[in-house]
Amino acid sequence: MGLDPVCGMEVNPESAEAQSEYGGQTFYFCSARCKEAFDREPERYLDDTDRAQARLHRQDPAA
Template sequence: MAQVKDPVCGMMVDSETARHKSEYQGQTYYFCAPGCKTAFDKEPEKYLQSGEGEHHQHHH
């Protein structure tokens, strides 16, 4: 049982039981609901960039 984060809403989802998932650039993403999957499928870069950017610190 692996908990993964829905890239759209941030909710934790069980990757083994999630009914909604998408493949993007060789990676599988899991979603809590069909609406989150649809939003991700339309603009995957939007959700991946926002999630990644929060974890990196910028040095000036």
């Protein structure tokens, strides 16, 4: 199980309502509404670890 980064709900990646790619990571969402909010402002919903991984991936896509 993962967590929807917008609302914090537990989400099973296999049955998630929606997903987005950002910074080389896949994020799963409980609803299209949460996905839309994330897609508008992804940095708002990322924790420090997610931000660091996104920066690393943007600098070196092979990472």
